[in-house]
Amino acid sequence: MRDRRRYLITGRTALETLESLRHTLSERGGALLLCALNPHPDVQVRRSTFGKSLGADNVLPDFAAALQRAQELAGTPECAGSAARPST
DSSP: OOOHHHHHHHHHHHHHHHHHHHHHHHHTTOOOOEESOOHHHHHHHHHSHHHHHHOGGGEESSHHHHHHHHHHHHTOOOOTTOOOOOOO
């Protein structure tokens, strides 16, 4: 049997770290976007206070949606015919 307390503490610490990053980016005029979360972290984020401060519009299903959201936030037009991909 696994000690669930360990996972709860780790999850809480991760959310606190992400909240700190979100706050810092916000102060600098930026935004934190999360994409392609696994099911369990996705639920944790959406149900948390952090998820509410982040906003549902900033939790995205995949990289393409996150790129589109980033372009919306930056006020830049979408690059015609190009879909940037993260390097592997």
